[in-house]
Amino acid sequence: MTRSHAAPDASSLPAEDLRTLASLPDCEHVDLLLPDMNGLLRGKRIVRAALEKVYADGVCLPMSLIATDITGNTVEETGLGYDIGDEDRICRPVPGSLRAVPWTPRPGAQLLLAMEDGHGGTFEANPREVLRRVLARFAERGLTPVVAVELEFYLFDQRAGADGRPRPTINPSTGRRNSSTQVYSMEDLDDYRGFTDAVAAACRAQDIPADTAVAEYAPGQFEINLKHRDDALLACDDAVYLKRAIKAVAQQQGAQASFMAKPLAGQAGSGMHIHVSLLDGEGRNVFAPAHEDAPADALRHAVGGLQRSLDDCLLLFAPHANSYRRFVLNAFVPLNDAWGYNNRTVAMRIPHSDARNTRIEHRIAGADANVYLVTAAVLAGMLHGLEHRFDPGPPVAGNAYAQTEVRTPHWRQAIADFMASEFVQAQFGERFRHIYGQQKLKEMHSFYTEVTDLEYAWYLRSV
Structure with a gap:
Protein backbone atom coordinates (compact mmCIF):
# COMPACT_ATOMS: atom_id res chain seq x y z
CA MET A 1 0.00 0.00 0.00
CA THR A 2 1.36 3.44 -0.90
CA ARG A 3 2.01 5.61 2.12
CA SER A 4 0.40 9.03 1.91
CA HIS A 5 2.21 12.18 2.98
CA ALA A 6 0.77 15.51 3.96
CA ALA A 7 1.53 18.07 1.27
CA PRO A 8 3.33 21.21 2.44
CA ASP A 9 1.35 24.41 2.34
CA ALA A 10 1.51 25.72 -1.24
CA SER A 11 2.02 29.25 0.05
CA SER A 12 5.46 28.32 1.45
CA LEU A 13 6.97 26.71 -1.65
CA PRO A 14 7.99 28.37 -4.92
CA ALA A 15 5.87 27.09 -7.80
CA GLU A 16 8.75 25.14 -9.36
CA ASP A 17 9.53 23.31 -6.14
CA LEU A 18 5.86 22.63 -5.51
CA ARG A 19 5.61 20.98 -8.95
CA THR A 20 8.69 18.88 -8.20
CA LEU A 21 7.25 17.76 -4.89
CA ALA A 22 3.94 16.88 -6.53
CA SER A 23 5.83 14.64 -8.97
CA LEU A 24 7.30 12.72 -5.99
CA PRO A 25 4.18 11.44 -4.17
CA ASP A 26 6.10 8.67 -2.38
CA CYS A 27 8.91 10.94 -1.15
CA GLU A 28 9.62 10.16 2.52
CA GLU A 124 28.91 36.78 1.91
CA ALA A 125 31.41 33.91 2.21
CA ASN A 126 28.89 31.26 1.13
CA PRO A 127 30.33 29.90 -2.17
CA ARG A 128 27.06 30.18 -4.08
CA GLU A 129 26.67 33.77 -2.88
CA VAL A 130 30.22 34.58 -4.02
CA LEU A 131 29.24 33.51 -7.55
CA ARG A 132 25.89 35.32 -7.37
CA ARG A 133 27.62 38.63 -6.61
CA VAL A 134 29.95 38.22 -9.60
CA LEU A 135 26.96 37.53 -11.84
CA ALA A 136 25.26 40.69 -10.57
CA ARG A 137 28.16 42.73 -11.95
CA PHE A 138 27.69 41.14 -15.36
CA ALA A 139 23.99 41.98 -15.22
CA GLU A 140 24.87 45.62 -14.50
CA ARG A 141 26.75 45.64 -17.81
CA GLY A 142 23.86 44.00 -19.65
CA LEU A 143 25.81 40.75 -20.12
CA THR A 144 24.80 37.15 -19.43
CA PRO A 145 27.42 34.39 -19.09
CA VAL A 146 26.48 31.04 -20.62
CA VAL A 147 28.27 28.29 -18.71
CA ALA A 148 28.86 24.56 -19.11
CA VAL A 149 30.85 22.32 -16.76
CA GLU A 150 32.89 19.23 -17.63
CA LEU A 151 33.92 16.83 -14.84
CA GLU A 152 36.52 14.06 -14.97
CA PHE A 153 36.66 11.31 -12.35
CA TYR A 154 37.93 7.81 -11.61
CA LEU A 155 36.07 4.62 -10.78
CA PHE A 156 37.95 2.52 -8.23
CA ASP A 157 37.27 -0.73 -6.44
CA GLN A 158 35.61 -0.08 -3.08
CA ARG A 159 38.34 -2.18 -1.49
CA ALA A 160 41.84 -0.77 -1.54
CA GLY A 161 44.84 -2.90 -2.44
CA ALA A 162 47.15 -4.54 0.07
CA ASP A 163 49.24 -1.35 0.06
CA GLY A 164 46.19 0.71 1.01
CA ARG A 165 46.09 2.44 -2.36
CA PRO A 166 43.11 2.58 -4.73
CA ARG A 167 42.74 -0.16 -7.34
CA PRO A 168 40.98 -0.07 -10.71
CA THR A 169 37.61 -1.78 -10.81
CA ILE A 170 37.10 -5.22 -12.29
CA ASN A 171 35.86 -4.78 -15.84
CA PRO A 172 32.22 -6.03 -15.97
CA SER A 173 32.82 -7.50 -19.42
CA THR A 174 36.26 -9.13 -19.12
CA GLY A 175 36.26 -9.99 -15.42
CA ARG A 176 39.79 -8.55 -15.13
CA ARG A 177 41.05 -5.34 -13.58
CA ASN A 178 41.53 -2.51 -16.02
CA SER A 179 45.18 -1.82 -16.77
CA SER A 180 45.24 -0.16 -20.18
CA THR A 181 44.47 3.35 -21.35
CA GLN A 182 42.13 3.70 -24.33
CA VAL A 183 41.10 7.34 -24.56
CA TYR A 184 37.61 7.85 -26.02
CA SER A 185 37.26 4.07 -26.29
CA MET A 186 33.73 3.03 -27.21
CA GLU A 187 34.55 -0.48 -25.98
CA ASP A 188 35.27 0.88 -22.50
CA LEU A 189 31.98 2.76 -22.55
CA ASP A 190 30.20 -0.43 -23.63
CA ASP A 191 31.86 -2.39 -20.82
CA TYR A 192 30.66 0.17 -18.29
CA ARG A 193 27.25 0.72 -19.83
CA GLY A 194 25.58 -0.42 -16.61
CA PHE A 195 27.26 2.42 -14.75
CA THR A 196 26.82 5.15 -17.36
CA ASP A 197 23.19 4.15 -18.00
CA ALA A 198 22.44 4.33 -14.26
CA VAL A 199 24.06 7.77 -14.04
CA ALA A 200 22.04 8.89 -17.07
CA ALA A 201 18.84 7.65 -15.44
CA ALA A 202 19.70 9.48 -12.20
CA CYS A 203 20.31 12.65 -14.22
CA ARG A 204 16.94 12.38 -15.96
CA ALA A 205 15.19 11.93 -12.62
CA GLN A 206 16.85 15.09 -11.31
CA ASP A 207 16.59 17.20 -14.48
CA ILE A 208 20.39 17.34 -14.72
CA PRO A 209 21.24 18.20 -18.35
CA ALA A 210 24.11 15.72 -18.84
CA ASP A 211 24.68 14.94 -22.50
CA THR A 212 28.07 13.29 -23.08
CA ALA A 213 30.12 10.53 -21.45
CA VAL A 214 33.62 9.59 -22.61
CA ALA A 215 36.39 7.25 -21.48
CA GLU A 216 39.41 9.37 -20.59
CA TYR A 217 43.20 8.95 -20.51
CA ALA A 218 43.57 6.36 -17.74
CA PRO A 219 42.09 3.00 -16.70
CA GLY A 220 38.73 3.66 -15.08
CA GLN A 221 38.76 7.40 -15.80
CA PHE A 222 35.65 8.96 -17.32
CA GLU A 223 34.29 12.39 -18.15
CA ILE A 224 30.65 13.48 -18.10
CA ASN A 225 29.71 16.81 -19.64
CA LEU A 226 26.79 19.06 -18.77
CA LYS A 227 24.87 21.13 -21.30
CA HIS A 228 25.32 24.87 -21.21
CA ARG A 229 23.03 27.10 -19.17
CA ASP A 230 22.40 30.82 -19.44
CA ASP A 231 22.18 30.81 -15.63
CA ALA A 232 25.63 30.10 -14.17
CA LEU A 233 24.20 29.36 -10.73
CA LEU A 234 22.00 26.61 -12.17
CA ALA A 235 24.93 25.28 -14.18
CA CYS A 236 26.90 24.90 -10.94
CA ASP A 237 23.92 23.41 -9.10
CA ASP A 238 23.77 20.80 -11.87
CA ALA A 239 27.44 19.96 -11.29
CA VAL A 240 26.90 19.58 -7.53
CA TYR A 241 23.99 17.20 -8.07
CA LEU A 242 25.83 15.31 -10.83
CA LYS A 243 28.82 14.71 -8.58
CA ARG A 244 26.55 13.37 -5.85
CA ALA A 245 24.73 11.11 -8.32
CA ILE A 246 27.97 9.70 -9.74
CA LYS A 247 29.25 8.84 -6.27
CA ALA A 248 25.93 7.26 -5.24
CA VAL A 249 25.58 5.14 -8.39
CA ALA A 250 29.19 3.98 -8.12
CA GLN A 251 28.62 2.90 -4.52
CA GLN A 252 25.48 1.00 -5.50
CA GLN A 253 27.52 -0.91 -8.09
CA GLY A 254 30.34 -1.83 -5.74
CA ALA A 255 32.72 0.91 -6.85
CA GLN A 256 34.02 4.22 -5.55
CA ALA A 257 33.96 7.37 -7.65
CA SER A 258 36.77 9.78 -6.87
CA PHE A 259 37.17 13.38 -7.99
CA MET A 260 40.70 13.68 -6.59
CA ALA A 261 42.82 15.80 -8.89
CA LYS A 262 45.64 13.21 -9.06
CA PRO A 263 44.76 9.88 -7.43
CA LEU A 264 47.41 7.87 -9.33
CA ALA A 265 50.97 9.12 -9.77
CA GLY A 266 51.56 7.56 -13.18
CA GLN A 267 48.18 8.34 -14.72
CA ALA A 268 46.25 11.38 -15.92
CA GLY A 269 44.76 13.79 -13.42
CA SER A 270 41.08 14.76 -13.32
CA GLY A 271 40.08 18.26 -14.32
CA MET A 272 37.07 20.54 -14.16
CA HIS A 273 36.75 22.50 -17.39
CA ILE A 274 34.50 25.56 -17.48
CA HIS A 275 33.11 26.68 -20.85
CA VAL A 276 31.89 30.29 -21.05
CA SER A 277 30.34 32.38 -23.77
CA LEU A 278 28.85 35.83 -23.18
CA LEU A 279 25.55 37.22 -24.43
CA ASP A 280 24.61 40.88 -24.72
CA GLY A 281 21.13 42.30 -24.12
CA GLU A 282 20.02 41.23 -27.59
CA GLY A 283 21.15 37.64 -27.06
CA ARG A 284 24.21 37.97 -29.29
CA ASN A 285 27.45 36.25 -28.35
CA VAL A 286 30.00 39.03 -27.86
CA PHE A 287 32.82 36.50 -28.32
CA ALA A 288 31.72 35.75 -31.89
CA PRO A 289 34.38 37.05 -34.32
CA ALA A 290 33.44 40.05 -36.44
CA HIS A 291 35.85 38.80 -39.11
CA GLU A 292 36.76 35.23 -39.91
CA ASP A 293 40.49 35.71 -39.29
CA ALA A 294 40.35 37.92 -36.21
CA PRO A 295 39.06 37.19 -32.68
CA ALA A 296 36.50 39.54 -31.19
CA ASP A 297 37.97 42.22 -28.94
CA ALA A 298 35.71 41.04 -26.10
CA LEU A 299 37.17 37.54 -26.31
CA ARG A 300 40.74 38.84 -26.32
CA HIS A 301 40.14 41.12 -23.37
CA ALA A 302 38.40 38.35 -21.40
CA VAL A 303 41.37 36.03 -21.97
CA GLY A 304 43.70 38.84 -20.90
CA GLY A 305 41.81 39.20 -17.65
CA LEU A 306 42.03 35.47 -17.00
CA GLN A 307 45.79 35.63 -17.50
CA ARG A 308 46.25 38.47 -15.05
CA SER A 309 44.05 36.94 -12.35
CA LEU A 310 45.46 33.41 -12.62
CA ASP A 311 47.98 33.60 -9.77
CA ASP A 312 45.51 35.40 -7.50
CA CYS A 313 42.86 32.71 -8.04
CA LEU A 314 45.01 29.59 -8.37
CA LEU A 315 44.04 28.49 -4.86
CA LEU A 316 40.41 28.35 -5.99
CA PHE A 317 41.35 26.22 -9.00
CA ALA A 318 43.74 23.99 -7.01
CA PRO A 319 42.57 24.01 -3.38
CA HIS A 320 44.25 20.91 -1.94
CA ALA A 321 47.71 19.43 -1.46
CA ASN A 322 46.92 16.73 -4.01
CA SER A 323 45.72 19.34 -6.53
CA TYR A 324 49.31 20.32 -7.33
CA ARG A 325 50.36 16.79 -8.27
CA ARG A 326 48.16 17.18 -11.34
CA PHE A 327 50.42 19.89 -12.82
CA VAL A 328 52.91 17.72 -14.68
CA LEU A 329 54.39 18.06 -18.15
CA ASN A 330 52.77 16.50 -21.22
CA ALA A 331 49.54 15.53 -19.45
CA PHE A 332 47.18 18.05 -21.12
CA VAL A 333 47.24 20.12 -17.93
CA PRO A 334 48.03 23.84 -18.33
CA LEU A 335 51.50 24.80 -17.13
CA ASN A 336 51.21 28.26 -18.65
CA ASP A 337 48.79 31.17 -19.09
CA ALA A 338 48.66 30.78 -22.86
CA TRP A 339 45.57 30.74 -25.02
CA GLY A 340 44.86 29.30 -28.43
CA TYR A 341 42.35 27.88 -30.86
CA ASN A 342 41.43 24.19 -30.71
CA ASN A 343 44.55 23.55 -28.62
CA ARG A 344 44.58 21.36 -25.48
CA THR A 345 48.09 22.40 -24.40
CA VAL A 346 46.99 25.91 -23.37
CA ALA A 347 45.22 27.19 -20.27
CA MET A 348 42.46 29.05 -22.12
CA ARG A 349 41.28 27.10 -25.15
CA ILE A 350 38.90 28.38 -27.80
CA PRO A 351 37.19 25.15 -28.92
CA HIS A 352 36.29 24.50 -32.53
CA SER A 353 32.75 25.75 -33.17
CA ASP A 354 30.66 27.95 -35.38
CA ALA A 355 30.83 31.69 -34.70
CA ARG A 356 27.58 31.73 -32.71
CA ASN A 357 28.99 29.25 -30.18
CA THR A 358 32.44 30.80 -29.75
CA ARG A 359 33.49 30.31 -26.14
CA ILE A 360 36.43 30.11 -23.78
CA GLU A 361 37.26 26.77 -22.20
CA HIS A 362 39.10 27.36 -18.93
CA ARG A 363 41.22 24.24 -18.31
CA ILE A 364 43.15 24.97 -15.11
CA ALA A 365 40.88 23.74 -12.29
CA GLY A 366 40.95 20.23 -10.91
CA ALA A 367 37.84 18.12 -10.40
CA ASP A 368 38.46 18.44 -6.65
CA ALA A 369 37.65 22.16 -6.61
CA ASN A 370 34.42 23.89 -5.57
CA VAL A 371 32.49 24.50 -8.79
CA TYR A 372 30.87 27.72 -7.52
CA LEU A 373 34.22 29.24 -6.59
CA VAL A 374 35.94 28.09 -9.79
CA THR A 375 33.18 29.60 -11.90
CA ALA A 376 33.20 32.80 -9.84
CA ALA A 377 36.97 33.13 -10.35
CA VAL A 378 36.72 32.47 -14.09
CA LEU A 379 33.92 34.99 -14.57
CA ALA A 380 35.57 37.61 -12.34
CA GLY A 381 38.79 37.29 -14.33
CA MET A 382 36.92 37.70 -17.60
CA LEU A 383 35.05 40.74 -16.34
CA HIS A 384 38.32 42.25 -15.10
CA GLY A 385 39.72 41.86 -18.60
CA LEU A 386 36.67 43.39 -20.25
CA GLU A 387 36.76 46.39 -17.94
CA HIS A 388 40.48 47.05 -18.44
CA ARG A 389 40.75 45.87 -22.08
CA PHE A 390 43.78 43.69 -21.39
CA ASP A 391 45.80 42.34 -24.31
CA PRO A 392 46.45 38.57 -24.01
CA GLY A 393 49.12 38.49 -26.67
CA PRO A 394 48.90 36.26 -29.74
CA PRO A 395 47.26 32.82 -29.57
CA VAL A 396 49.59 29.83 -29.43
CA ALA A 397 49.47 27.35 -32.29
CA GLY A 398 50.99 23.92 -31.73
CA ASN A 399 52.63 22.63 -28.56
CA ALA A 400 52.40 25.36 -25.92
CA TYR A 401 54.64 23.36 -23.57
CA ALA A 402 57.52 23.84 -26.00
CA GLN A 403 56.78 27.51 -26.69
CA THR A 404 56.11 28.91 -23.22
CA GLU A 405 57.82 28.96 -19.87
CA VAL A 406 56.71 25.89 -17.94
CA ARG A 407 55.34 26.91 -14.54
CA THR A 408 55.11 24.41 -11.70
CA PRO A 409 52.73 25.84 -9.09
CA HIS A 410 52.98 25.09 -5.37
CA TRP A 411 50.30 25.04 -2.69
CA ARG A 412 52.20 27.24 -0.23
CA GLN A 413 52.76 29.96 -2.82
CA ALA A 414 49.16 29.79 -4.03
CA ILE A 415 47.92 30.34 -0.47
CA ALA A 416 50.27 33.30 -0.01
CA ASP A 417 49.23 34.85 -3.33
CA PHE A 418 45.54 34.43 -2.50
CA MET A 419 45.78 35.92 0.98
CA ALA A 420 47.70 38.95 -0.31
CA SER A 421 45.56 39.46 -3.42
CA GLU A 422 43.90 42.83 -3.88
CA PHE A 423 42.03 41.31 -6.83
CA VAL A 424 40.44 38.63 -4.62
CA GLN A 425 39.56 41.23 -2.00
CA ALA A 426 37.94 43.52 -4.56
CA GLN A 427 36.08 40.78 -6.42
CA PHE A 428 34.96 38.49 -3.60
CA GLY A 429 35.26 40.55 -0.41
CA GLU A 430 37.74 40.72 2.44
CA ARG A 431 35.74 38.35 4.66
CA PHE A 432 35.73 35.62 2.04
CA ARG A 433 39.45 36.09 1.39
CA HIS A 434 40.18 35.79 5.11
CA ILE A 435 37.97 32.75 5.78
CA TYR A 436 39.00 30.76 2.71
CA GLY A 437 42.66 31.66 3.10
CA GLN A 438 42.73 30.65 6.77
CA GLN A 439 40.95 27.40 5.98
CA LYS A 440 43.58 26.47 3.40
CA LEU A 441 46.47 27.64 5.57
CA LYS A 442 45.25 25.39 8.39
CA GLU A 443 44.88 22.44 6.01
CA MET A 444 48.40 22.98 4.71
CA HIS A 445 49.89 23.11 8.20
CA SER A 446 48.00 19.94 9.17
CA PHE A 447 49.10 18.17 6.00
CA TYR A 448 52.79 18.87 6.56
CA THR A 449 52.74 17.65 10.17
CA GLU A 450 52.13 14.11 8.90
CA VAL A 451 55.03 11.73 8.25
CA THR A 452 54.48 9.79 5.01
CA ASP A 453 55.36 6.21 4.09
CA LEU A 454 57.79 7.55 1.50
CA GLU A 455 59.73 9.40 4.19
CA TYR A 456 60.14 6.17 6.15
CA ALA A 457 61.21 4.34 2.98
CA TRP A 458 63.77 7.00 2.06
CA TYR A 459 65.12 8.18 5.39
CA LEU A 460 64.41 5.84 8.31
CA ARG A 461 67.41 3.61 7.73
CA SER A 462 69.52 5.51 5.23
CA VAL A 463 70.13 8.63 7.30
Missing part, protein backbone atom coordinates in the same frame (compact mmCIF):
# COMPACT_ATOMS: atom_id res chain seq x y z
CA HIS A 29 12.63 12.34 3.33
CA VAL A 30 14.47 15.40 2.08
CA ASP A 31 18.22 15.99 2.30
CA LEU A 32 19.01 19.62 3.08
CA LEU A 33 22.40 20.35 1.49
CA LEU A 34 24.82 23.17 2.23
CA PRO A 35 27.93 23.04 -0.01
CA ASP A 36 30.93 24.20 2.02
CA MET A 37 34.05 25.95 0.72
CA ASN A 38 35.63 22.62 -0.20
CA GLY A 39 32.51 21.67 -2.12
CA LEU A 40 31.56 18.99 0.42
CA LEU A 41 27.83 18.67 1.11
CA ARG A 42 26.85 19.23 4.73
CA GLY A 43 23.38 19.55 6.22
CA LYS A 44 20.45 17.59 7.63
CA ARG A 45 17.89 14.97 6.61
CA ILE A 46 14.28 15.74 7.45
CA VAL A 47 10.98 13.94 6.99
CA ARG A 48 8.75 15.20 4.21
CA ALA A 49 6.21 16.63 6.64
CA ALA A 50 8.84 19.05 7.99
CA LEU A 51 9.57 20.58 4.60
CA GLU A 52 6.94 23.32 4.80
CA LYS A 53 8.50 24.63 8.02
CA VAL A 54 11.93 24.75 6.35
CA TYR A 55 10.55 26.90 3.54
CA ALA A 56 8.72 29.11 5.99
CA ASP A 57 11.33 29.51 8.72
CA GLY A 58 14.59 28.05 7.42
CA VAL A 59 16.78 25.64 9.35
CA CYS A 60 19.64 26.38 11.74
CA LEU A 61 23.17 25.14 11.07
CA PRO A 62 26.50 26.16 12.65
CA MET A 63 28.11 29.06 10.81
CA SER A 64 31.45 27.25 11.05
CA LEU A 65 30.19 24.55 8.64
CA ILE A 66 30.96 26.81 5.68
CA ALA A 67 34.70 26.74 6.42
CA THR A 68 35.35 23.39 8.10
CA ASP A 69 38.54 21.81 6.83
CA ILE A 70 38.67 18.79 4.53
CA THR A 71 38.56 16.47 7.59
CA GLY A 72 35.40 18.13 8.94
CA ASN A 73 37.02 20.05 11.78
CA THR A 74 36.32 23.68 12.62
CA VAL A 75 39.08 26.06 11.55
CA GLU A 76 39.29 28.40 14.52
CA GLU A 77 41.49 30.85 12.61
CA THR A 78 38.48 31.81 10.46
CA GLY A 79 36.77 33.41 13.47
CA LEU A 80 33.66 31.26 12.99
CA GLY A 81 34.19 28.82 15.86
CA TYR A 82 34.83 29.52 19.53
CA ASP A 83 35.27 33.26 18.88
CA ILE A 84 31.53 33.58 18.23
CA GLY A 85 30.40 30.68 20.40
CA ASP A 86 29.97 28.45 17.34
CA GLU A 87 26.77 30.32 16.54
CA ASP A 88 24.01 28.92 14.37
CA ARG A 89 22.81 30.76 11.31
CA ILE A 90 19.51 30.40 9.53
CA CYS A 91 19.81 28.57 6.20
CA ARG A 92 17.00 28.93 3.71
CA PRO A 93 16.09 26.85 0.64
CA VAL A 94 17.46 27.93 -2.73
CA PRO A 95 14.28 28.38 -4.81
CA GLY A 96 14.02 25.89 -7.65
CA SER A 97 16.67 23.53 -6.26
CA LEU A 98 14.35 20.77 -5.00
CA ARG A 99 15.17 17.59 -6.95
CA ALA A 100 14.65 13.85 -6.62
CA VAL A 101 17.08 11.44 -4.98
CA PRO A 102 16.49 8.40 -7.20
CA TRP A 103 19.13 6.03 -5.83
CA THR A 104 17.98 5.52 -2.22
CA PRO A 105 15.95 2.45 -1.15
CA ARG A 106 13.17 4.74 0.05
CA PRO A 107 12.12 7.61 -2.27
CA GLY A 108 13.58 10.95 -1.28
CA ALA A 109 14.45 14.44 -2.46
CA GLN A 110 17.27 16.94 -1.97
CA LEU A 111 17.32 20.69 -1.56
CA LEU A 112 20.13 23.24 -1.59
CA LEU A 113 20.44 25.74 1.24
CA ALA A 114 21.87 29.26 1.44
CA MET A 115 23.24 30.51 4.78
CA GLU A 116 22.20 33.93 6.10
CA ASP A 117 24.53 36.40 7.83
CA GLY A 118 22.52 37.02 10.98
CA HIS A 119 20.96 40.24 9.69
CA GLY A 120 18.59 38.78 7.10
CA GLY A 121 21.09 38.94 4.24
CA THR A 122 22.99 36.07 2.64
CA PHE A 123 26.34 35.20 4.23
